[in-house]
Amino acid sequence: MAILPITVLGAPILRQETKPVTEVTDELRALADSMFETMRAADGVGLAAPQVGRSVRLCVVEVKDEAFALFNPEIIARDGKIRWEEGCLSIPEVFGWVERSKWVKVRALDREGEDIELEGSDLLAVCLQHEIDHLDGKLFLDHLSFLKKRAALAVWEEEREKYPDGLRLLVPAKGVDEEL
Ligand code: NI
Secondary structure (H helix, E strand, O other): OOOOOEEOOOOHHHHOOOEOOOOOOHHHHHHHHHHHHHHHHOOEOEEEHHHHOOOEOEEEEEEOOEEEEEEEEEEEEEEOOEEEEEOOOOOOOOOEEEEEOOEEEEEEEOOOOOEEEEEEEOHHHHHHHHHHHHHOOOOHHHHOOHHHHHHHHHHHHHHHHHOOOOEEOOOOOOOOOOEO
16 A cells, blocks of 8 residues: 555546446555555545546545445436535645535445445535546536636646646645545
């Protein structure tokens, strides 16, 4: 396991559709483990493979005591509406209110390659939708109104100077809550 560099906004991989996983291999399980470690180092609640430079359909989420590595996740049911102020580990210091479904059911493969279904509401639902968006090359910014997006990008213009290589390097235990 390793803490991996996180790609930040501007990296083309964040805008690409990811490749489905055909088989959950040891290499992909190790990648998932490193993604958990990276997410925890950043105090995040979710992380998608493109954020660590891999264009594969894999994300990890950890909300309260529930942690999942999800391969090929897809939303198969949703209900209700909720607004949540979201951030993203790939867009540090930028936040925005996004409307999402309040409850979702997701189908995926687990780390053994078995079909699983899980459901979540509130933060877990928001997190699942945010991470699955990443696998389609979509970011929370895309859910903001034109003006809100422009304001968010203005904040990012200043922030991005901290990441001249387009990578965010983490040390264990930073201190930002609930970035996805
Ligand atoms: Ni994100």
